[in-house]
Amino acid sequence: MSYLNSQGLLQMYQAGQSEAATAIFDRYVARLIALARSRIGSKLGRRVDAEDIVQSAYRSFFVHASGDEYELNKAGDLWRLLASITLHKLYGQIKKHTAAKRSIHHEAPTDLATAAAKTPEPSAEEVVAIIEELHTVIRELPPEERMVLTASLQGQENPEISKSINRSERTVRRLLANARRKIEQRLLPGDTTNDRSPTAVVEYEAPLLYADYVLEQLLGSGGMGKVFRARVKGTTQKVAIKSLHKARQSDPRAVAQFVKEAQLLTGLHHVNIVRVEGLGRFPGGGYFMVMDYVEGIDLQSQLDVQPFSIKAALGILKNVTDAISYAHDKGVIHCDLKPGNILQDKNGNVLVTDFGFAFLIADGTTVENSIGGTAGFIAPEILSRQSLPTPATDIYSLGVLLWTLITGRLPERPFTRCNREKEPKAVARIVNRCLFDDPRERYQTISELQQELMAIL
Known part of the structure; x- marks a missing residue:
């Protein structure tokens, strides 16, 4: 805006x-x-x-x-x-x-x-x-x-x-x-009472060279950083370059989270997930990641104009659940599924992006990282910090996402279906199950949710 x-x-x-x-x-x-x-x-x-x-x-x-x-x-x-x-x-x-x-x-x-x-x-x-x-x-x-x-x-x-x-x-x-x-x-100026004490500098492997790219246009800016459209030098190939804000480049926690996202996405290869080529460093020392450039628009920008039809919303959610199912199989919980983090290219292909809050599960244990998300889309057990993220965390967000795409608004809590034709009972039933406060009462796997979606489609 x-x-x-x-x-x-x-x-x-x-x-x-x-x-x-x-x-x-x-x-x-x-x-x-x-x-x-x-x-x-x-x-x-x-x-x-x-x-x-x-x-x-x-x-x-x-x-x-x-x-x-x-x-x-x-x-x-x-x-x-x-x-x-x-x-x-x-x-x-x-x-x-x-x-x-x-x-x-x-x-x-x-x-x-x-x-x-x-x-x-x-x-x-x-x-x-x-x-x-x-x-x-x-x-x-x-x-x-x-x-x-x-x-x-x-x-x-x-x-x-x-x-x-x-x-x-x-x-x-x-x-x-x-x-x-x-x-x-x-x-406040002159404040030295916060917890930003000196921390040992951690060097991460960043093989991509900044000199190989030419920045062309700022595409967007968020709380963590900025995304630029760039061109591979000497070619016409377009890429997207994501970097931390300058103010965050000296924050070890922010840098570690940024690097973790790049490393995680470099290992994920799915048609509905924005591909990350790798990590590089600016001449000044800050890290950047190189991603596929998507010529399209995020779903939130489309929602700002009007909601999606039920058929379109279900088709989008099918693609999103394919991506998240793949991520879950790799031990990755997205934790921040919302319209702004889902892109649709000019051909209508749907791609999930921004794994900045992703939670990793390895051999039944959790890897320490930042737990967060977006108000309205966060599962209640995460909001109250009663448990660590699980697949049910993303399933909750998917229910909110489906309802938001169709109605243009967040579901009320407790969830009630509005008496409108465009909100059929079948969709309301799926959303209702996704939004149970108790994670054990939701769909337990993405496959289980997809079976319900396919029955409507």
Whole structure:
């Protein structure tokens, strides 16, 4: 969504597309934090928290925006609006802390929007660095903390969040506090209290040479890294090159996870899995992986336009289950199956990608790695950390995926079938079994699920 202007993003959010909220947050959060900090001053720095102010401003913005209370007329209006809300929140806090000492009018400008517009903006490099660091810490949050933080930033109040995740309000407050603390530890200047202690540098085998490729176009950017379209030098062959964000290249855990994904995918050869050729290193030392270039689009981008027909969704799921069945046979649990991680090329072929959270099972034991996923698609036993991933973990996500492809929305919990023709009982029955809280009540193998799918097809 980086190509959309602020008016387009606001319209998408008001139309109910939650992804626009994330895009709005990512686009302006660094500048808003910098703005708030520039107005706090050293004396109030320990009592007034810039990140708290910005989070409160976003909550207010999303609540009012969802009610169609805002309309943008020209470029820059969204920044001025968010800056005005942030400064309003900020001066309210300053007033509380300084009421007994001096008038708030001594510090507050009379035109908050104009003052915000005139505030010096951080450099592009500073903005990129802060946003990448923010992506990093949010991606590393435990699933529940990440879920409540996202919901809070989208304007949901604690009671609403508590109901949606079936946890007490006290737990929601604790999760939000934990998330804020971790973000502060990573973003506040001069903080040396976090756990990023010096770690021995691990060198991984990376035989591919950067000099053999020519980067041509940035295809996308996520929480972990970026993907570029590239060309093999001296040929017309196109490949995709995936790399970690610069801010993550010095994080041993992120590098180990990235290398693990490359090594894992290099060993997987299936028609419905994006092939990885291998691992290489940039001249500056960071790692990259070279993958097949897929001329197509991810399923989430198609869902943003309209849901799939039942026949199309079942056909897609058949291909996805073929890939996941193969991965399970190789001892690999994907752990992050969602529309954004499934590609469809220009010929209609379906390919599963992004094994960044994959879990490995070897000889009945688990290999230590990062457990994660995406809110709404994560199996409850993983979300509550009651067990390690199993094939039933992916089967849960496949049920969510099928329902989402057909209806354009996540299934409600507890799952109930809406009374619509396009949601037949046969599909609802399959989804219902995939979504049982108890993994033992779900389909136990992908083959068992495929038999039900084939009966409908």
